[in-house]
Structure formats: C-alpha cells, structure tokens
Amino acid sequence: MTGITRLEKLFKDTPGVKLMTHVVGGFPDIQTSKKLIIEMANSGSDIIEVQLPFSDPIADGPVILAANYTALKNDVRTSDVLSMLEEVRKEIETPLLVMSYMNPLFAYGFEKFFDKMVSIGLDGVIIPDSPPEEKDDDPAALCDERDLAYVPLIAPTIGDKRIGQVAAVSKSPFVYAVLRLGVTGKATNLEDDLLDYIDTIRKLSGKYVAAGFGIKDKSQLEKLKGHADCGVIGSAVIRLINKSIEEKHDPVKAVGEYIRELTS
Amino acid sequence: MNYKKRHFGSYGGRYIPEVLYPAFEELEEAYFRLKDDPDFIAELIYLQKHYIGRPTPLYFAENLTSDLGGAKLYFKMEGLAHTGAHKINNAVGQALLAKKMGKKRLIAETGAGQHGLATAAAAAKMGLECDVFMGEVDMARQHPNVLGMGVFGARVIPVTDGSRTLTDAVNAALKNWTERVSDTHYLLGSALGPHPYPAMVRDFQSVIGEEVKKDILEIEGRLPDKLIACVGGGSNSIGLFNTFLNDDVELIGVEAGGEGPDTQKHAIRMSGNGRIGIVQAYKSYFLQDDNGSLKTTHSISAGLDYAGIGPELAHLADEGRIKFTHAIDSEVLDAVKMTARREGILPALESAHALAEAFKQAPKLSGDSIIVVNISGRGDKDLFITGPYFDGKNWKAFLQNEIKRLSGETS
Numbered sequence: 001m002t003g004i005t006r007l008e009k010l011f012k013d014t015p016g017v018k019l020m021t022h023v024v025g026g027f028p029d030i031q032t033s034k035k036l037i038i039e040m041a042n043s044g045s046d047i048i049e050v051q052l053p054f055s056d057p058i059a060d061g062p063v064i065l066a067a068n069y070t071a072l073k074n075d076v077r078t079s080d081v082l083s084m085l086e087e088v089r090k091e092i093e094t095p096l097l098v099m100s101y102m103n104p105l106f107a108y109g110f111e112k113f114f115d116k117m118v119s120i121g122l123d124g125v126i127i128p129d130s131p132p133e134e135k136d137d138d139p140a141a142l143c144d145e146r147d148l149a150y151v152p153l154i155a156p157t158i159g160d161k162r163i164g165q166v167a168a169v170s171k172s173p174f175v176y177a178v179l180r181l182g183v184t185g186k187a188t189n190l191e192d193d194l195l196d197y198i199d200t201i202r203k204l205s206g207k208y209v210a211a212g213f214g215i216k217d218k219s220q221l222e223k224l225k226g227h228a229d230c231g232v233i234g235s236a237v238i239r240l241i242n243k244s245i246e247e248k249h250d251p252v253k254a255v256g257e258y259i260r261e262l263t264s
Numbered sequence: 265m266n267y268k269k270r271h272f273g274s275y276g277g278r279y280i281p282e283v284l285y286p287a288f289e290e291l292e293e294a295y296f297r298l299k300d301d302p303d304f305i306a307e308l309i310y311l312q313k314h315y316i317g318r319p320t321p322l323y324f325a326e327n328l329t330s331d332l333g334g335a336k337l338y339f340k341m342e343g344l345a346h347t348g349a350h351k352i353n354n355a356v357g358q359a360l361l362a363k364k365m366g367k368k369r370l371i372a373e374t375g376a377g378q379h380g381l382a383t384a385a386a387a388a389k390m391g392l393e394c395d396v397f398m399g400e401v402d403m404a405r406q407h408p409n410v411l412g413m414g415v416f417g418a419r420v421i422p423v424t425d426g427s428r429t430l431t432d433a434v435n436a437a438l439k440n441w442t443e444r445v446s447d448t449h450y451l452l453g454s455a456l457g458p459h460p461y462p463a464m465v466r467d468f469q470s471v472i473g474e475e476v477k478k479d480i481l482e483i484e485g486r487l488p489d490k491l492i493a494c495v496g497g498g499s500n501s502i503g504l505f506n507t508f509l510n511d512d513v514e515l516i517g518v519e520a521g522g523e524g525p526d527t528q529k530h531a532i533r534m535s536g537n538g539r540i541g542i543v544q545a546y547k548s549y550f551l552q553d554d555n556g557s558l559k560t561t562h563s564i565s566a567g568l569d570y571a572g573i574g575p576e577l578a579h580l581a582d583e584g585r586i587k588f589t590h591a592i593d594s595e596v597l598d599a600v601k602m603t604a605r606r607e608g609i610l611p612a613l614e615s616a617h618a619l620a621e622a623f624k625q626a627p628k629l630s631g632d633s634i635i636v637v638n639i640s641g642r643g644d645k646d647l648f649i650t651g652p653y654f655d656g657k658n659w660k661a662f663l664q665n666e667i668k669r670l671s672g673e674t675s
C-alpha cells in the first residue's frame with residue numbers, strides 16, 4: 001500500500017495531530033540524511049518530507065537554503081537522493097514525500113521521476129513553485145495517474161475562492177497550509193485568526209490539513225488540536241542538526257530525542 | 265487569464281510560490297490598466313524627457329566606420345541616460361507604476377549595481393523608500409555603485425547566500441517581497457522573471473528601439489540592416505529589438521563569452537550550452553547542471569554574469585528571429601579601448617560585448633549597409649575593473665596613495 005492510499009489511511013486511522021518532519025536529502029551528508037529519516041520514523045514522525053537539494057529554493061529561508069548548499073557542495077545528486085530513499089524504504093513503512101522545486105524534476109523528467117517514485121514506494125510530492133495555472137508540465141495530473149499524492153500548498157494571502165481551486169488540483173488527501181507570510185523558518189504565534197484560517201481551509205478544501213512553516217515546539221503543536229490534522233517541522237530540525245554538529249554531538253540522536261519529546 | 269499573454273511560445277509563465285499570488289495579480293492588473301492610461305503615459309513621457317534625458321542620441325561613429333572599412337556604424341547612446349545606462353528607463357517606469365499603486369517602498373535586486381543605482385535614483389525622485397539586494401561578491405567588485413545607491417538614500421542589503429551574486433540577489437528580493445507585499449513593489453531589473461515582468465520591462469525599454477527607428481529613418485531614409493545588443497537578462501536587447509520584430513532587420517544578441525566557451529567560465533546560455541528549465545519562477549534557457557541547479561557564471565561585466573535569459577528572447581531564438589553569439593573578456597576590453605580612442609566614448613563593459621561583435625561584422629559588409637549597436641551604458645562605473653588593464657602601474661599607485669591619504673585623515 002503506497003501513495004494516496006497510504007496517506008489516506010494514515011489520516012483516517014491515526015487520531016490527533018500528526019507530525020510531519022523535513023529533511024534535506026544529502027544534508028549534512030547522504031548517509032546521515034538516511035539515518036535521520038529512519039530515526040525520525042522510529043521516534044514518531046508520521047510523515048517525512050525529503051527535499052531535493054537545489055541552487056534556487058525561492059520559498060525557503062536561510063536555514064534550509066544553507067542546508068541545500070551544503071548538500072550541493074557535497075555533490076549530492078537527485079539520483080543519490082532517490083537511491084538513498086530506496087534503501088530507506090526497505091527499513092520503514094512511514095509515508096515519504098519528496099519536496100522539490102520544479103527544475104530538479106524538470107531536469108530529471110517529470111514522468112521518469114514519478115515512475116521512479118512509484119517503483120521505490122514513495123508516496124507523494126510537494127512542489128512550492130508549481131501554481132495551478134501552469135499546465136505545461138502538469139505534475140498534479142501525472143501524480144494523480146500514479147496514485148502519488150501531489151500535495152497543494154495554500155498560503156494565508158490567497159482568497160477563499162482560490163483555496164478551493166488550489167486544493168482541487170489533485171487527488172491528494174491533504175493540503176499543506178503555510179502559516180505565515182514569507183518563507184520557512186521564522187517564529188509563528190498561533191494566533192486565533194490563524195487557527196480560524198486553518199478551519200477555513202479545512203472547510204473549503206474538504207481535505208485534511210497539514211500546517212507548517214515556523215513550528216518548533218510541543219505547545220505549538222498542541223494548539224493545532226481540533227484545527228489541523230498535521231503539524232510540519234522544518235527549519236527547527238535543521239537548526240538542531242547544525243547545533244549538534246557544532247557541539248560535536250550525534251545529530252541523529254539529538255533529532256530522535258527532539259521528536260520523541262514532541263510526540264510524547 | 266489567457267495562457268498566451270503569460271507565455272512566449274512555451275517560455276515564461278509564472279511559477280511563483282502561492283504566497284505571492286495576490287501580489288502578482290495586483291501588479292498585473294495595475295500594469296495592464298495603467299499602461300494605456302493617457303495620464304500615466306503623459307507623466308512617463310515627461311519623466312523620460314526631463315529626468316532621464318531622452319531621447320538619447322543616435323550617433324554616427326564616423327572614425328570607426330572608416331577604420332573598419334565596411335558597414336556604417338551607428339551607436340544608440342543609452343549610456344547618456346541619467347545614471348549611465350538603459351536601466352533607468354525601466355526603473356522610472358516601474359517606480360511611477362508603484363507610486364500609482366499606492367506603494368511606499370521599492371525593493372530591487374542588482375548585479376552590476378546599475379539597476380540598483382537606477383532604482384535608488386527613481387525612488388529618491390518619487391519619494392519612495394528603497395532597499396536593494398546585492399550579492400556580497402558583486403558588492404565587492406562594484407563598490408562605486410554601492411556608494412552611489414547609498415548617496416541616493418537606498419539601503420544596500422548584502423546577500424550572503426549561495427554564490428553571493430545576482431541570482432542570489434533575485435532570490436533574496438523575491439523572499440523579502442513575500443514578507444512585505446502590502447506596501448512594497450518589487451522593481452525587477454531585466455526582461456525576465458515571472459509574468460508580467462518580462463512584458464512590462466520590455467514595454468518600458470521599447471523606447472530605445474522606437475527612438476532608433478525614428479532617427480535612422482530621418483538620417484538614412486531607411487531601416488538598418490543589423491541591430492546588435494548585449495544580452496544579460498535581456499532588457500536592453502529586447503528594448504532595442506521590439507519595434508523591429510516585424511521588419512526586415514537582422515537582430516543579434518551578444519552574450520558574455522567570459523574566458524571562452526570551452527571553459528566553465530562564461531555566461532553563454534543560448535549557443536548550445538544552456539538547457540530549458542524553470543528557475544526563479546519562469547521557464548527559459550538556463551546554464552544548469554544535470555540536476556537542474558544553476559551553474560555559476562563568469563564575465564568581466566557583472567551585468568551579463570547571470571545563468572538565465574529572458575523568456576521572450578528564448579522564444580525568438582527558437583524561432584530563428586534573433587541570432588545569438590558571444591564575445592570573450594579580452595575582445596571586450598579591446599572594444600572598450602578602441603571605442604574610447606577612436607570616438608571619445610567610454611562604453612560599459614556590457615555594451616562592449618555588442619561593440620566587439622559589430623567590429624567583427626562591419627568589415628565584412630559593404631559600405632552602404634548599416635549596423636546599429638546599443639551602447640547600453642557608459643563605462644565610468646567600470647574604472648576599477650578596466651583601470652588595471654588600461655594603466656596598471658599608475659592605477660595601483662593611485663589606489664595605494666588614496667589609501668595612505670585616507671588613513672592619514674582618519675588616524
């Protein structure tokens with residue numbers, strides 16, 4: 001069971017706010033990123049998104065951007081990340097998403113990439129620079145055909161009408177709500193209007209909602225209860241990895257402890 | 265909205281993160297409403313005349329024409345525009361638009377600093393706040409423009425991400441816009457990026473070609489045979505070419521050959537090196553690796569040192585309407601020198617790429633053919649790069665003395 005089916009089952013069967021965590025493939029190096037994913041799964045992450053390193057990640061903040069550059073400096077290729085995920089898939093059942101900007105997928109070939117994802121047993125994609133108007137390459141349709149979840153991104157700046165349109169581009173069981181203006185990695189106060197906003201998305205999209213960008217602690221996750229179906233943690237994990245490396249601790253262990261604490 | 269308008273063939277488009285959707289809708293709506301508004305046009309024409317100093321001359325380069333012994337060479341003197349390059353045409357146009365939209369602040373990316381300087385000037389003139397994003401590497405090599413922007417009251421914000429050059433400055437400006445869309449206009453500096461920028465920048469730069477057409481008909485009674493322009497992102501070239509697209513005139517774009525096409529140190533995107541991609545929210549040709557990441561480029565001219573190219577140019581190249589070639593750094597320096605010695609004109613290093621190509625072509629043509637070269641900017645800004653080449657010993661001594669003098673003053 002993979003793709004849309006696996007994700008649907010996760011949202012239906014697991015109670016409470018689920019946790020999605022983020023890894024840049026090849027950061028801090030390819031072997032460690034593999035261990036990180038497995039450790040995340042074993043410590044309680046419900047979904048893991050793995051970003052393909054790219055030179056121009058226009059929607060990411062400085063922390064994730066620097067992680068992209070570290071991976072590129074290590075000469076990590078798209079094919080390296082896919083091979084790593086192939087190994088990971090043999091060890092864990094957790095839903096795995098690929099987060100990528102358009103160009104790495106375009107360069108690889110959308111169909112070839114999605115076919116590869118299916119053969120490995122990966123479950124879906126998040127593409128931050130793929131608005132519904134651009135139909136040339138239509139990754140949403142290509143994913144639908146393969147039972148892969150093409151997870152639409154929804155921003156608080158867009159109107160109600162567009163929320164419905166964006167959510168409807170694919171058969172993904174959930175959408176990804178961006179909780180603050182701007183880019184990943186700065187603190188978010190989960191103010192009431194943001195919670196209202198999540199409720200609105202849930203109502204208008206008719207889908208499960210993962211809420212992300214800026215979450216780092218358990219209290220923030222708890223506030224999502226009754227509103228979002230999943231909280232997403234990105235930059236906070238990378239900051240922790242950077243700090244562990246700086247202090248000569250094992251980043252994998254640190255991330256495991258952090259996630260266990262969040263999900264306890 | 266119709267698909268055709270956002271694309272040039274299959275290039276262009278608007279591959280933006282969803283947070284920017286309302287900002288782009290607002291900009292697009294405002295631009296297409298105001299561009300044909302008589303009051304807006306009247307104000308723009310006033311500013312072009314009295315602030316920018318338009319029309320810029322179409323100059324017959326008599327000495328070089330006779331030296332080269334072939335085609336007649338005309339120079340479109342965009343370097344005489346206020347702040348020293350064609351960049352001001354777009355900056356003033358968009359600043360006026362921003363003002364009409366009720367925006368209080370301009371942000372811009374800059375590579376060479378020419379676009380940043382133009383934007384800073386336009387912001388000062390219009391009473392808008394201004395932040396310019398510039399890669400640290402570019403700041404170091406284009407300090408005179410950094411200084412200039414500051415004098416105009418803009419804040420220059422160093423970009424320390426990635427390769428710390430123009431491409432990173434574009435990313436930083438886009439991100440900054442996502443954080444502050446309500447009072448800010450992003451004044452993008454070339455005919456690229458997501459729709460509507462390629463069309464809007466082209467429109468604001470098209471005054472270049474329109475003036476050329478009028479002047480050459482007046483002087484020569486006919487259209488030129490060839491138009492030659494350098495191509496960074498593509499704004500001075502499309503600005504020159506746009507009015508001639510349906511005429512029987514050859515259009516030639518010159519890219520930065522850097523240290524040569526066989527080295528990794530160039531910015532030649534169109535002659536087989538670049539591949540189609542979607543980067544920085546538009547589809548076009550990019551210098552990229554197998555994984556779709558942009559390659560670092562090189563050129564002696566910071567303004568051409570960029571891995572992408574405007575989508576309309578990509579389309580016109582595919583159609584065979586524009587031919588692309590390149591000039592390498594050493595040819596460019598020679599072209600600067602030749603133009604300065606023989607015509608008393610100091611072109612920008614960017615523009616000298618177009619001159620280098622014109623100097624190759626002119627001798628092969630008959631005396632009654634006409635070439636128009638766009639001198640997109642003047643070379644004063646490049647003195648710290650060209651100084652060592654023109655007069656290495658004295659230039660170094662001058663700098664050393666300056667440092668001594670300044671240390672003496674401050675110690």
Ligand SMILES: Cc1ncc(COP(=O)(O)O)c(C=O)c1O
Pocket residue numbers: 349350351375376377378379453454455494495496497498499500501566567568612614615640641642
């Ligand atoms: C004088 C001059 N010419 C040309 C360019 C290249 O840009 P574009 O291709 O947009 O004209 C620049 C860019 O900074 C410039 O300063």
